[in-house]
Amino acid sequence: MDLFIVILLIISSIGIIITVLLQSGKSAGLSGSIAGAGEQFFGKAGKSKEGAISKLGIVFAVVFLASSLALSLFG
Secondary structure (H helix, E strand, C coil): CHHHHHHHHHHHHHHHHHHHHHCCCCCCHHHHHHHHHHHHHHCCCCHHHHHHHHHHHHHHHHHHHHHHHHHHHHC
16 A cells, blocks of 8 residues: 555656656746736647646646655555
8 A cells, every 4th residue: 555655646747747847948038928928818839738737747746745645644
């Protein structure tokens, strides 16, 4: 049981690292803030991919939290 939780913890932590590294920055300086406001207002073409990566990061974070709590309670 402990081994399964530790493996789940390792997989979720690697998943969090990968999803954070795959996310793009919100702006690229002053020009990014001016152009970024227009993109944010009118929507972005690649929004579905960024949204999926963000939701996947949330899933990995929840799994990480649950597995670390389970390891501290049952370990």
